[in-house]
Amino acid sequence: MVSHLASDETVRASKLRKRFGKVEVLKGIDFVVRSGEIFGIVGPNGAGKTTLLRIVAGLLRPTSGDVEVLGYRIPRDVDKIRRYVSYLPEDSNLYGRLNGYENLKLFALAYLGAKDVEETIRLGITISGLSPEDLAKRAETYSKGMSRRVAVAASLMVRPRLAILDEPTAGLDVVSARYVRETIKKFSKELGTTIIMSSHNMFEVSKICDRVALIFSGRIVAVGKVGEILAKVGAEDLEEAFVKLVGERNE
Amino acid sequence: MLSWLVRGMSDLYIVLWKEIKELLRDKRTMLMVILTPILTLPLMGVAIVYLPSVQEVTVAILDEDMTNATIGDLTISSRDIASFIGNYLAQYGYAVIQGSNLSAQVLLKIPAGFVANLTSFEYQASAVMVKRLGSPRVDQAAGYIEGLLNYISRVVSEAKIRALGRLANITVRPEAVLSPIAVRTYMLTPSGMPAGTTEELKLYLGRVLALSLAFVTTPAATYIADSLVGEKERKTLEKLLSTPISRSSLILGKSVAASLIGLVGGASSVAGGLLLYLAPALTQSTDVLKFISPEVFVVLFCSSYISILVSLSISLPVVLRSPSIRSASLSSTFLIGIASVVYIASLFMNFDELKMPLVLVLAVPYASLASAVVRASLGEYLRAAIYLTYSLAVSTLLILLSTKLLDPERMISSKT
Numbered sequence: 001m002v003s004h005l006a007s008d009e010t011v012r013a014s015k016l017r018k019r020f021g022k023v024e025v026l027k028g029i030d031f032v033v034r035s036g037e038i039f040g041i042v043g044p045n046g047a048g049k050t051t052l053l054r055i056v057a058g059l060l061r062p063t064s065g066d067v068e069v070l071g072y073r074i075p076r077d078v079d080k081i082r083r084y085v086s087y088l089p090e091d092s093n094l095y096g097r098l099n100g101y102e103n104l105k106l107f108a109l110a111y112l113g114a115k116d117v118e119e120t121i122r123l124g125i126t127i128s129g130l131s132p133e134d135l136a137k138r139a140e141t142y143s144k145g146m147s148r149r150v151a152v153a154a155s156l157m158v159r160p161r162l163a164i165l166d167e168p169t170a171g172l173d174v175v176s177a178r179y180v181r182e183t184i185k186k187f188s189k190e191l192g193t194t195i196i197m198s199s200h201n202m203f204e205v206s207k208i209c210d211r212v213a214l215i216f217s218g219r220i221v222a223v224g225k226v227g228e229i230l231a232k233v234g235a236e237d238l239e240e241a242f243v244k245l246v247g248e249r250n251e
Numbered sequence: 252m253l254s255w256l257v258r259g260m261s262d263l264y265i266v267l268w269k270e271i272k273e274l275l276r277d278k279r280t281m282l283m284v285i286l287t288p289i290l291t292l293p294l295m296g297v298a299i300v301y302l303p304s305v306q307e308v309t310v311a312i313l314d315e316d317m318t319n320a321t322i323g324d325l326t327i328s329s330r331d332i333a334s335f336i337g338n339y340l341a342q343y344g345y346a347v348i349q350g351s352n353l354s355a356q357v358l359l360k361i362p363a364g365f366v367a368n369l370t371s372f373e374y375q376a377s378a379v380m381v382k383r384l385g386s387p388r389v390d391q392a393a394g395y396i397e398g399l400l401n402y403i404s405r406v407v408s409e410a411k412i413r414a415l416g417r418l419a420n421i422t423v424r425p426e427a428v429l430s431p432i433a434v435r436t437y438m439l440t441p442s443g444m445p446a447g448t449t450e451e452l453k454l455y456l457g458r459v460l461a462l463s464l465a466f467v468t469t470p471a472a473t474y475i476a477d478s479l480v481g482e483k484e485r486k487t488l489e490k491l492l493s494t495p496i497s498r499s500s501l502i503l504g505k506s507v508a509a510s511l512i513g514l515v516g517g518a519s520s521v522a523g524g525l526l527l528y529l530a531p532a533l534t535q536s537t538d539v540l541k542f543i544s545p546e547v548f549v550v551l552f553c554s555s556y557i558s559i560l561v562s563l564s565i566s567l568p569v570v571l572r573s574p575s576i577r578s579a580s581l582s583s584t585f586l587i588g589i590a591s592v593v594y595i596a597s598l599f600m601n602f603d604e605l606k607m608p609l610v611l612v613l614a615v616p617y618a619s620l621a622s623a624v625v626r627a628s629l630g631e632y633l634r635a636a637i638y639l640t641y642s643l644a645v646s647t648l649l650i651l652l653s654t655k656l657l658d659p660e661r662m663i664s665s666k667t
Contacts, residue, residue, distance in 0.1 A: 020664065057493050059659045079497070087493035093486040095269065097276040109265045110494040113258070138276075151490075 010035045010194040016065035025051045027218040038195040040209030048218045049198040057087035086160040090167040096140030111158035124157035145176030165197040202238040221245045262496045266504025284470045285519045292523030306388045309346040311355035322370040323414030356383045357392045457628020461621040465594040467516035471559040475509040476579035492659045499654035513559025520555045550627035554620040557642045561616040564649030597621035616642035
């Protein structure tokens with residue numbers, strides 16, 4: 001199989017469609033994620049963000065179109081892709097009866113086997129920012145903010161080539177959301193991990209993403225650097241740009 | 252090939268590590284698995300053997316005749332009959348009242364002229380028995396009374412035959428008149444070995460033990476439903492499915508963990524079975540302990556564990572397609588129902604002695620497991636081992652096939 005990825009690309013999707021029964025959720029999506037960048041997918045609820053991320057993570061099969069991740073095709077090479085890609089689903093929980101440390105250990109083992117597990121967990125502890133006492137407690141006792149910090153740590157500590165984060169700050173208070181955002185930004189650069197994150201928070205995406213794709217009703221309505229999109233649409237912020245773009249589409 | 256195997260074993264270890272940690276911390280489930288057979292089986296023993304014997308039943312014997320008479324060499328009186336029956340019933344714990352009693356559950360009336368008719372050559376004596384319906388112990392008392400009256404009838408008949416013989420001046424043996432055909436019954440085990448009442452009791456207890464297998468089916472079937480579909484509802488499944496852990500390791504790891512519950516359940520079932528034997532011994536001084544065979548318990552333990560594997564193997568394909576725990580649990584309940592029907596049926600029949608095509612029911616692993624316990628209780632260990640091996644092979648094969656059925660898209664996309 002010949003890869004269509006350029007040397008600086010991690011993900012390339014073209015004419016991607018996904019249908020669940022009679023409902024078409026993705027209606028021909030094209031985008032590229034460059035290696036090392038934080039790529040934001042922004043859109044309202046029901047726009048198709050989670051479906052798109054699940055396809056890139058290898059959990060759903062595209063109905064049609066091509067998706068290539070790290071030189072591998074989806075769904076054919078899913079087993080290979082999963083070794084290099086970590087995925088944090090929206091609203092995912094930790095294992096409540098395991099403590100924070102054990103939750104980190106589980107995912108360290110899942111990605112690396114017995115190799116470098118302790119070092120990986122140490123990195124996870126650093127990323128989570130939780131104290132050893134907190135990590136020794138069962139996850140069922142954690143606040144949502146603590147759970148999310150451990151979950152983000154579990155996704156990044158395994159040094160994936162691509163981390164897919166679906167609404168990583170959804171439902172968090174201001175302080176926790178800020179911590180998660182800063183963690184993603186800091187460790188993606190330190191670890192050289194490409195990030196795709198979805199959000200419906202335009203402010204958040206503007207702050208940490210290198211490039212964004214605005215998605216609405218299963219279609220990408222704009223893609224590029226935030227500044228480029230704002231200039232092109234003539235808007236002051238991403239929210240205004242989105243409303244203008246969606247308005248044009250609706251008309 | 253080798254690296255694939257190493258990776259598979261490593262994945263299996265990871266899933267097992269997680270499942271066992273979670274399982275050991277789920278103390279309520281563990282307690283239920285351990286305590287259910289330990290509490291219910293002895294209770295079953297008490298219910299079957301002890302409780303019926305202590306149920307209060309009053310028997311009134313009303314002698315309206317109060318006469319005696321002689322036939323040949325036998326003198327008989329209505330008072331003796333009443334007291335003979337009364338004493339016999341009292342031995343078995345019945346409250347016996349000589350005279351009329353309106354609250355008695357069983358009333359035996361010996362009417363006037365009873366003894367005269369009993370000893371005559373022309374008339375038949377009739378007694379009247381009234382019993383209140385609704386209690387097996389009342390039926391048992393009525394059965395005793397009928398048996399005792401038959402015994403008296405037999406004794407009187409023999410006296411009459413001897414008297415007639417003397418009158419006719421011929422040699423008459425009462426058995427030759429009363430029972431011209433004698434039937435001698437010899438008991439054999441199903442495999443043809445000589446048997447007595449001991450083997451009969453062993454077989455009965457074996458059937459009760461086979462029924463105990465129904466208890467260990469429940470926790471594992473419920474656990475596997477919760478383990479797979481529950482992860483979805485607890486929002487941990489999607490993340491787990493996205494990791495490099497192979498799908499087959501995921502299913503196998505969860506199945507092995509669920510079967511460990513079965514192992515604990517099996518051990519509890521054996522302990523419960525032991526208590527089932529002990530319960531009547533303790534409550535009624537019945538020495539059923541001598542019927543315990545260690546091999547039967549080994550077979551029971553193996554059957555319990557394999558019964559879990561069978562339940563897992565049958566429920567996995569259904570659970571993997573269930574959108575919610577409720578739906579998965581209902582499927583498991585259906586499965587448990589089938590297992591229970593088979594195990595209860597094993598109380599009354601030998602599956603391996605059915606005719607074609609009904610004998611094919613033995614292909615249902617639950618039937619062969621029940622048969623293994625029943626056969627082991629009769630000392631037929633080779634046959635028991637064949638049934639166990641068959642069930643183990645079928646369940647293992649089905650579990651391995653089920654690993655191919657995990658479809659992440661289906662599990663993630665289905666609505667709970």
